[in-house]
Every structure is written in structure tokens, then in C-alpha cells.
Amino acid sequence: MKWILLTFICIGQMTLASTFIGNGGQTGDVELAVSLKQVRGAVERIEALKQEDPHKRYCVCPENYADHNLCEIIQKLTEDQKQYCDKFVLTQLQKLARASQTTQFEWVQSTMVNQNKIGERVVDAVAQKDKKLIYIDQEKFVDLTQSKRMFLLTHELFHMDTFDGKNLDDEDPIGPFKYQYGIRDLLNAAAAGITLTSIDETVFQDYSKYLSQSRSTRRHWVSLMSASTPLQDDRSTRFKTSMDHGARFSYQYQFPNLFNFGLTMHLQNQSGEKSIFTSTRIKQKTSTKAVGITYRYFLFNNLDPFNHFWNTFVQFEILTERLDTDFNMDDGYTNEESSTSSTSPAARISVYFPMKHDFWINTGVSFSDHKAYFQEFDYNLTSNGPTFFLGAAYGF
Amino acid sequence: MAFNQTKKLLLAAATATVLSACYPGAGNVVPDYKAENLIGIPLSKNSKLQSSTDEDSDKVVVFDKTIRKVHHFDLETSQHLGLFDVEQPEEDHFLIYNSGSNYFIDMSKRHVTVQMLSGETNKTTTKFVGTPISASYDGKQGYLVVYDSQQSVLIYKIDPQGRLVKQFVSGPVVDTLGTIQAGDIAGNGKLVLSIRGNADPATGTVTDYIIAVDIERTIADTNTQKILVFDAADKTAMTLTEMSWVAPVPSSPNLVMIRSSGKISLMDLTTKAISSLPTDDWVVEKYSKIKDPHIIFRKTYDFYSTMNGNVERRMYYVENGTLKTKIQTKNFNYILNSHLDLRKGQWNVTKANVVKEYDLYNAYNNDFFQGRSFTRIRLNDLLSIIDTPIDDKATVEMAGDYLFSLFPSDMGKATTLDIESNKTKTIKNFNIKYMK
Numbered sequence: 065m066k067w068i069l070l071t072f073i074c075i076g077q078m079t080l081a082s083t084f085i086g087n088g089g090q091t092g093d094v095e096l097a098v099s100l101k102q103v104r105g106a107v108e109r110i111e112a113l114k115q116e117d118p119h120k121r122y123c124v125c126p127e128n129y130a131d132h133n134l135c136e137i138i139q140k141l142t143e144d145q146k147q148y149c150d151k152f153v154l155t156q157l158q159k160l161a162r163a164s165q166t167t168q169f170e171w172v173q174s175t176m177v178n179q180n181k182i183g184e185r186v187v188d189a190v191a192q193k194d195k196k197l198i199y200i201d202q203e204k205f206v207d208l209t210q211s212k213r214m215f216l217l218t219h220e221l222f223h224m225d226t227f228d229g230k231n232l233d234d235e236d237p238i239g240p241f242k243y244q245y246g247i248r249d250l251l252n253a254a255a256a257g258i259t260l261t262s263i264d265e266t267v268f269q270d271y272s273k274y275l276s277q278s279r280s281t282r283r284h285w286v287s288l289m290s291a292s293t294p295l296q297d298d299r300s301t302r303f304k305t306s307m308d309h310g311a312r313f314s315y316q317y318q319f320p321n322l323f324n325f326g327l328t329m330h331l332q333n334q335s336g337e338k339s340i341f342t343s344t345r346i347k348q349k350t351s352t353k354a355v356g357i358t359y360r361y362f363l364f365n366n367l368d369p370f371n372h373f374w375n376t377f378v379q380f381e382i383l384t385e386r387l388d389t390d391f392n393m394d395d396g397y398t399n400e401e402s403s404t405s406s407t408s409p410a411a412r413i414s415v416y417f418p419m420k421h422d423f424w425i426n427t428g429v430s431f432s433d434h435k436a437y438f439q440e441f442d443y444n445l446t447s448n449g450p451t452f453f454l455g456a457a458y459g460f
Numbered sequence: 461m462a463f464n465q466t467k468k469l470l471l472a473a474a475t476a477t478v479l480s481a482c483y484p485g486a487g488n489v490v491p492d493y494k495a496e497n498l499i500g501i502p503l504s505k506n507s508k509l510q511s512s513t514d515e516d517s518d519k520v521v522v523f524d525k526t527i528r529k530v531h532h533f534d535l536e537t538s539q540h541l542g543l544f545d546v547e548q549p550e551e552d553h554f555l556i557y558n559s560g561s562n563y564f565i566d567m568s569k570r571h572v573t574v575q576m577l578s579g580e581t582n583k584t585t586t587k588f589v590g591t592p593i594s595a596s597y598d599g600k601q602g603y604l605v606v607y608d609s610q611q612s613v614l615i616y617k618i619d620p621q622g623r624l625v626k627q628f629v630s631g632p633v634v635d636t637l638g639t640i641q642a643g644d645i646a647g648n649g650k651l652v653l654s655i656r657g658n659a660d661p662a663t664g665t666v667t668d669y670i671i672a673v674d675i676e677r678t679i680a681d682t683n684t685q686k687i688l689v690f691d692a693a694d695k696t697a698m699t700l701t702e703m704s705w706v707a708p709v710p711s712s713p714n715l716v717m718i719r720s721s722g723k724i725s726l727m728d729l730t731t732k733a734i735s736s737l738p739t740d741d742w743v744v745e746k747y748s749k750i751k752d753p754h755i756i757f758r759k760t761y762d763f764y765s766t767m768n769g770n771v772e773r774r775m776y777y778v779e780n781g782t783l784k785t786k787i788q789t790k791n792f793n794y795i796l797n798s799h800l801d802l803r804k805g806q807w808n809v810t811k812a813n814v815v816k817e818y819d820l821y822n823a824y825n826n827d828f829f830q831g832r833s834f835t836r837i838r839l840n841d842l843l844s845i846i847d848t849p850i851d852d853k854a855t856v857e858m859a860g861d862y863l864f865s866l867f868p869s870d871m872g873k874a875t876t877l878d879i880e881s882n883k884t885k886t887i888k889n890f891n892i893k894y895m896k
Contacts, residue, residue: 441896
């Protein structure tokens with residue numbers, strides 16, 4: 065590892081790195097946590113298999129997964145290399161398990177280049193054994209398939225310990241891998257073998273379900289909610305119309321590294337109808353537009369990320385809200401219409417409950433201070449109290 | 461139902477013919493099925509805009525059956541002037557209003573209320589058993605006579621401030637003479653009543669009377685006997701019988717027009733002189749005291765000829781102290797309201813051209829809501845000079861040169877048609893502020 069010079073190349077942005085702390089607060093946290101679970105699960109399963117069948121081989125392609133892309137790595141090996149790989153796997157199992165518990169991870173938001181004796185190459189992850197630290201390219205890691213993530217993580221974790229008293233540096237030859245980068249091929253073969261074994265033994269799949277959990281780390285959010293009725297008839301006159309129809313749509317941009325702040329925009333249409341006296345129909349329509357800022361507070365930071373509600377959060381919104389409303393009355397003989405507008409600060413507090421596949425349920429309460437006067441009807445409406453809403457959101 | 465009604469009418473006519481044959485001298489008279497037998501003008505289920513003797517009104521009050529309140533409109537400016545709550549809004553309301561007054565009279569079941577236009581309400585404490593069915597109003601004297609469904613006669617005096625300062629209640633029997641049949645307040649300020657006489661115990665002869673009640677003495681506190689007070693000179697034994705309609709002649713305070721069995725008569729209350737015209741076996745189609753009293757007779761009850769417009773009509777009226785007639789042989793189907801204005805030489809008629817009911821004799825504008833129209837006829841030659849349709853469903857009243865229509869609109873919609881210029885103005889949404 066001493067020969068590795070790690071360089072972060074800035075590509076049009078500042079070099080950023082952040083530590084994985086396992087609470088799901090960052091992009092890729094869940095994927096990494098799942099991959100770690102899968103590695104540990106695979107170690108436990110192989111230990112069990114070792115007891116059941118001491119001669120079982122791991123650096124082979126399982127019959128059912130012969131066309132898996134990880135098999136290409138194994139299929140290139142000679143029989144000697146495969147046997148050496150099997151020995152390596154069984155020998156390093158407990159070290160791998162230990163490394164999965166003790167290693168720190170750090171996300172890198174820029175391209176990483178590994179500079180070594182023969183030149184530079186772009187890498188997805190880099191292990192630093194002395195610091196017990198693995199750097200991972202956040203964006204690439206998230207974009208990998210599950211099996212590739214486990215494969216990559218297993219490979220990097222092998223670097224965190226020794227084999228036969230030697231550090232495992234990619235460039236060195238080892239055993240039947242008698243050429244430069246022999247260790248890299250050995251670690252690749254062992255990582256592929258463990259990953260394929262865990263897939264074949266269905267240990268891998270046990271943790272896949274956690275990946276479908278909704279993530280609060282999405283940048284773009286759209287939400288469809290029940291309309292919040294901002295105007296109310298305090299005096300409960302006959303004109304009081306229940307605004308039964310309508311919905312509120314919001315778009316929110318969540319800054320990725322700005323202390324849980326975001327920007328939001330709301331559009332709401334709402335209408336209600338009723339009949340009074342013998343034949344009079346009242347129709348009230350309200351159109352609301354709002355822009356503002358949002359702030360999120362995560363309620364269960366300390367929960368296991370595999371707990372369903374681990375990334376439930378409360379969102380606070382401060383908005384400037386513009387309301388346009390029409391009041392129409394028609395009795396079949398005559399009609400009258402009145403329109404008015406109001407601009408008011410508004411606030412919303414909502415709780416977001418994660419569902420699956422980045423869908424969320426949100427519910428909360430909104431406040432505003434609108435006043436509307438329909439002159440033709442001498443009719444006043446005000447927003448004098450909280451209104452509750454319920455909706456569904458999607459992050460992407 | 462309608463067929464039964466026709467059959468009933470034909471049967472009744474036939475029966476009357478048979479009966480007249482059995483009693484020589486009785487004449488060939490068809491029973492007057494729509495005899496009013498009322499004091500004043502009938503209170504239809506809709507408002508009356510003015511008393512029969514008042515000048516043309518440019519303001520009206522009207523009871524709105526939709527919102528069960530009373531509106532006050534200015535027809536000339538097409539403005540809604542006010543809205544008034546009523547006692548017993550669920551009941552029918554009958555209104556009397558003189559355009560110059562600062563109050564209107566609201567009559568409903570067992571109640572008479574004087575409503576000030578300023579909003580103040582003077583309510584009468586009089587309780588009577590029946591429902592008002594007719595009324596006579598003399599705006600100048602402040603006399604109001606109400607006749608109810610139980611034949612009670614209620615006399616009120618209303619001062620210029622709209623206070624009910626006097627009231628009197630009587631049953632229909634007058635002294636030993638008989639029972640009130642019809643009447644009205646005459647131009648001389650007296651309540652002229654036709655009395656259906658009692659049979660003489662000795663001879664069995666029935667004599668009907670005309671009396672002219674002194675209203676002021678009747679309602680005076682000194683009238684401790686609580687009877688209708690009249691001078692002996694104002695009691696006239698009549699040769700006319702079954703006087704079912706008595707109408708004062710506005711241009712002549714001492715003249716009254718009388719409908720009696722087989723005759724239309726004109727009586728001078730001072731000289732007692734009576735002139736009559738025979739009505740043969742024709743039937744009354746319309747009684748009207750607005751503005752100049754007149755009766756329209758139809759030659760036949762026959763529904764089919766009426767439907768085809770082949771109706772011979774004869775209008776009896778009084779002009780220059782003389783009974784006169786005008787005859788039509790073919791014209792509109794059914795008369796609803798009929799206003800005769802001799803001073804202007806106009807006969808204004810609302811009529812129904814679509815027939816869905818056979819029994820439209822002596823009906824009114826708002827007894828029928830389809831296929832109505834308004835016609836203004838020049839009286840001297842009966843030339844129809846204006847003919848305009850009336851909106852279906854609208855409650856319609858004629859007031860002076862305006863045809864006023866109030867629609868059954870919750871929010872409020874009315875139109876005023878200036879009959880001469882044929883221009884319509886719409887007043888709308890006047891109820892909105894009261895609907896909350």
C-alpha cells in the first residue's frame with residue numbers, strides 16, 4: 065500500500081469526501097450497508113459449508129450462474145490458480161469478517177486515480193490498510209449492480225489484512241499468479257467466488273430487500289397531496305362551501321450537501337360546490353402558488369438503517385403563497401361571480417414516512433394568513449387556523 | 461279531471477235550463493260559477509300591487525314565494541329598494557300598497573301587518589279565525605276592509621304613519637236584513653254592501669238590499685254594540701237579486717256597478733236610480749275593478765270553441781255615468797288579468813294562449829304559468845296595439861305602464877317591461893346579500 069499514491073482529481077468541482085456513518089444520511093449509505101451485510105452473510109455461510117463439505121470449492125462458477133459476468137473472472141483461471149484461490153478464501157474468511165467490522169469507509173465525490181509503479185489508472189475504490197480506511201467513488205458505487213458492489217467491497221476488504229504474512233498489494237505476484245498484478249487477479253477471483261457462492265446459496269438475496277427502501281438522499285422530489293384549505297368561513301354562513309375537490313402538487317430540490325436545506329414550489333387547485341335554497345348552486349375555486357425553502361430534521365438518526373423507519377424525517381417549509389379565488393353563484397335565472405387574490409406567508413410542517421422504491425407518505429399541517437373579500441357577495445373568508453394534509457411523495 | 465270539469469259545467473248548464481223551465485219567470489240563467497261574493501278585490505296567491513282606486517303605481521311590493529320575503533321595487537328606475545321579512549313566511553301573503561305611502565299592508569292567515577318601508581313594523585293584535593280572501597283599501601281615508609274565508613268583516617283604520625289606530629270585526633249578518641254577499645269601499649268613503657235578504661216570515665218573499673256603511677261611525681269607540689252602522693237612507697231594498705259583485709266607479713263617487721242575477725246594473729247611491737243591461741245566459745269570464753270596473757262575459761262555456769278562439773265576449777263597463785258594452789267575436793283564448801283605463805282609452809289584458817286547464821274562468825296572472833302574453837287594446841275600436849309574450853314561471857303584475865315579472869330565483873331576478881317603449885330592464889341578484 066505504501067506504493068499507492070491516491071489522487072483525487074477535481075473535475076469542475078471541489079474535491080469532496082464524506083464519511084460513511086451508516087445512518088443512511090448520504091447517497092450510497094444503504095447500498096454500502098447492504099453490501100457489508102452480504103459480505104458478512106457470505107462469510108458465515110461459507111464457514112458453515114466448510115463444516116459440511118471440507119472439499120467444497122468456491123472459486124468456481126456455480127452451475128446455475130455460469131453466465132454471470134463475475135464468472136468471466138474465474139473462467140480465465142488455471143486449475144492451479146483456482147485451487148490456490150480456494151485455499152485463499154478459506155484462509156482469509158475470518159480476516160475478511162473482521163475487516164468488514166473494523167474498516168472505515170469514506171465517500172469520494174470525484175474521480176480517483178491510483179498512481180503506482182507502472183502508471184495511473186482510474187479506480188472505483190482504494191483501500192488504505194494502515195488507516196483501516198477504504199475510499200469509495202460514491203457515484204460509481206451507487207451505479208454498480210448489487211453483485212458488483214459486493215465483489216468490489218470484498219476485494220477491497222481483502223487488502224485490509226495479510227496473507228502468509230505478506231501485505232496484499234495489487235501489483236505483486238502471488239502463488240500461481242506469477243505475474244505483475246497477480247494479487248489483484250487473486251483478490252478478484254476470490255471476491256467473485258465468494259459473491260457467486262453467496263448468490264448460489266441465496267445469502268446474497270436475503271439483504272436485497274433493503275435496497276428497495278425509500279431514500280431521503282434523492283435530490284428531486286415531487287409530491288401529490290390533499291389540498292390544504294386556506295380559506296374558511298368563520299361565521300359559517302350558508303355560503304360556506306366545503307372544498308372537496310382538489311390537490312396540491314409540489315416540486316422540491318434537495319441540496320445534496322447543504323445541511324438538509326432545499327427549495328420548493330407548490331401548485332394547488334381546489335374547488336367546492338353546494339346547493340342552497342331551491343336551486344342555487346355555489347361554486348368556489350381556489351388556485352394557490354407558493355415558493356419557499358425547506359429544512360429537514362431526521363427523527364431516528366440512531367436507528368439501524370435496516371429499520372423501516374430509519375430515515376423518517378420532519379420537513380419544515382417557509383413559503384410565500386399567492387392565492388387566487390373565484391366565487392360563483394347561479395340559480396338558473398341569474399348568476400354572479402366574484403374574484404379576489406391574496407398573498408401571504410405560509411408555513412408547513414410535515415412528516416415523511418418512507419415506503420418502498422423511493423415513494424413516501426407525507427402528512428402534516430399548514431398555516432397561512434390569507435384574507436379574501438368577495439365584494440359582490442359581501443362575503444369574507446380568512447385563513448384562521450391550521451389545515452391538515454396527507455399525500456404521497458416520490459424522490460428521484 | 462279536466463274532462464270531468466267540462467262535463468260538470470255542461471251538466472250544470474243543462475240542469476239550469478231544466479230548472480228555469482219549471483219556474484216560469486225565473487229566466488234562462490246560467491249559474492254564475494265564478495261569482496266572487498267578495499268585499500273588495502280577491503286576494504290571489506300572489507301580491508296585489510295597488511288598490512283599485514289609486515293612481516298608477518311606479519313602485520311595487522311583491523311577495524317572493526321563493527325566498528318568502530317581500531320586495532319593494534321602483535319600476536321607473538328599475539331598482540330594488542328593500543326586502544322585508546314577514547310574519548308566517550310559510551303562509552300565503554297578500555299585499556296592498558299605494559305607491560305614495562310609506563308603508564304597505566301584509567295580510568296572511570289570521571294576521572294583518574302594516575310594514576313601514578323604513579323597516580319598522582306595526583303589527584295588529586287582531587286575531588281572526590279565517591284566511592283573508594279579499595280586501596278593499598282606501599288609501600286616502602286609510603280604510604282597510606278585509607273579508608276572510610269565514611265571512612268575517614274586519615275594518616281597520618291606518619293613519620298616515622302606518623299605525624293601526626282602529627279596528628272592528630263583524631260577522632256577515634247585517635241587522636235583520638240578511639247576509640253580506642259582496643261589497644267595496646265606494647268613492648264617497650262608505651262601505652257599500654250587497655245583502656242577500658232573509659225570506660219574509662209572512663210572505664216568503666226574498667228581498668235583497670244595498671247598504672252603505674258609515675265606516676267612521678262603525679269603527680268609533682261609541683259603537684258599543686259592535687255592529688255595522690249605516691243610516692236608514694243608505695239602506696235600499698233592491699229588485700235585483702243575488703248581487704254577487706259590487707264595484708265603485710272611480711270617476712263618480714256615488715255610482716256603483718252591480719252584477720246580479722241576469723243583469724249588470726249601475727246604481728246611484730244618492731238617487732237610488734238603477735239602470736241595467738241584460739246578460740242573457742252568458743257566463744262571467746272576468747271580474748275586474750282595476751282600474752275602471754268591468755266585467756267580461758263569454759257567450760259559452762264550450763271548451764272547444766274557446767280553444768279555437770271562436771269566442772264571443774262582451775265587456776260591460778261604465779263610461780260617463782252610463783253602462784256600456786264592447787263585443788269581441790274572435791280573439792285570445794283565456795283572459796287572466798284585465799285592466800281597463802278609460803282615461804287613457806286602454807284595455808290591458810294578460811292572457812293564456814296555451815290551454816292546459818279548462819277552468820280558467822276569472823283566473824289571474826299567476827294562476828297559470830305557461831304561454832302567457834300581454835296585450836294592450838285601444839278601447840274605442842278594440843285595436844290590439846301591443847302584444848308581447850310573458851316569461852314562463854314569472855310572477856307577473858301589471859302596474860301602470862309597466863309589466864313587472866318576478867322570477868322564482870333564489871338570488872333575485874325581476875324584469876320591468878316599459879309597455880309603451882317595449883324596453884325591458886332587468887333587476888338581478890338583489891337577494892344575494894340576504895342569502896348568507
